[in-house]
Amino acid sequence: MKKTLRYAIKHSSPIFISFIPVALAYGVLMQNAGYNFIWTGACSLFVLAGSLQYLMMTFFAGGVSLITVAVMALLLNSRHIFYGLSFIEKFRSFGPWKYFLIYSLTDENYSLHCSHDFPEGINEKWAYILTAALTVAYWVILSILGALIGTVIPFDTTGIDFALTALFIVILIEQIKTADNRLPAWIGGISSIVCILIFGAANFILPALVITVALLSILRSRIEPKTEREGMK
Amino acid sequence: MTLSIMQSILIIAICAGCTFLERAFPFLVFRGNELPDVIKYLGKALPMAIMATLVVYCLKDTTFTAPSAFAPQLMAAAITALLHIWRRNTMLSIFGGTIVYMLLVQAVF
Known part of the structure; x- marks a missing residue:
């Protein structure tokens, strides 16, 4: 268990780094909006979605109907509906912990779950759970700290959030290196860039993922290794 | 705070609920015992x-x-x-x- 915890701490460390500026600033902004650290902690724990929590501050300013709140929340995080597809059977095998892993299926945890590489002696189920629990703890604790003590950090952290971008790049390269077929990376990347050009940077991700799923389905016979396809029948 | 405590809690509850529903979506849709073949494939390729x-x-x-x-x-x-x-x-x-x-x-x- 100790070994599994150590693994989870190391595996989730880039997320901790990337959360520092975003979570601290969130706490500060909430404080300025008249919502103290209890509210900040509650939002971070229950909503657990950075961009939505920032958007919620405009809801707290008033004048937005609850229907609009629901629609905006659903639209902003729509990419999340695709994340579970890769973990349906895995999470099911984890018993009641499945609900915790679904609740915590953020961009960050999705990418960490996609890039597990277990050394000898690691309990797989607890590696998933502890990794997710740590990222939730980082997010909640750092945002509460931001509300309580402000963004006081002894050095200039501008740009430290690049750690998340770097993590995604590293995971993508690992997947490309170990995959039999690199077509999915091209499909995801190119449809994203094309959708940015068509729909703009703010609205590209849902159409990009819909197109990606469509292309992956159409090109299945070219992407899936033959043996696997026969084995699944 | 412009809004009342109750209104603020409602906003948090709606945002938390919507986010959880989206994350749970594939698990709710494919509740049956055996996953469709194409979903298994997408789960690996996505x-x-x-x-x-x-x-x-x-x-x-x-x-x-x-x-x-x-x-x-x-x-x-x-x-x-x-x-x-x-x-x-x-x-x-x-x-x-x-x-x-x-x-x-x-x-x-």
Whole structure:
């Protein structure tokens, strides 16, 4: 268990780094909006979605109907509906912990779950759970700290959030290196860039993922290794 | 606070509920015992495609209007990738790339 915890701490460390500026600033902004650290902690724990929590501050300013709140929340995080597809059977095998892993299926945890590489002696189920629990703890604790003590950090952290971008790049390269077929990376990347050009940077991700799923389905016979396809029948 | 405590709690509850529902969506749709073949396939093929999408998502605000609007992130992204192809050490690539990016935005551009 100790070994599994150590693994989870190391595996989730880039997320901790990337959360520092975003979570601290969130706490500060909430404080300025008249919502103290209890509210900040509650939002971070229950909503657990950075961009939505920032958007919620405009809801707290008033004048937005609850229907609009629901629609905006659903639209902003729509990419999340695709994340579970890769973990349906895995999470099911984890018993009641499945609900915790679904609740915590953020961009960050999705990418960490996609890039597990277990050394000898690691309990797989607890590696998933502890990794997710740590990222939730980082997010909640750092945002509460931001509300309580402000963004006081002894050095200039501008740009430290690049750690998340770097993590995604590293995971993508690992997947490309170990995959039999690199077509999915091209499909995801190119449809994203094309959708940015068509729909703009703010609205590209849902159409990009819909197109990606469509292309992956159409090109299945070219992407899936033959043996696997026969084995699944 | 402009809103009442009750109104604020309602907003949090709605946002939390909507987010959870979206994350639970595939689990609710495919509740049966055996997953359809195509979903098993998509579950395996999607991560690589989604990681590429997330890389683009992180770099989506890049514009080519001024060097400072594209050079730091593209250079740091390239260095992260090269570091990783060269040494294949996750921590080195991530923290190396991040430090380069911080230096570029703080001291160079």
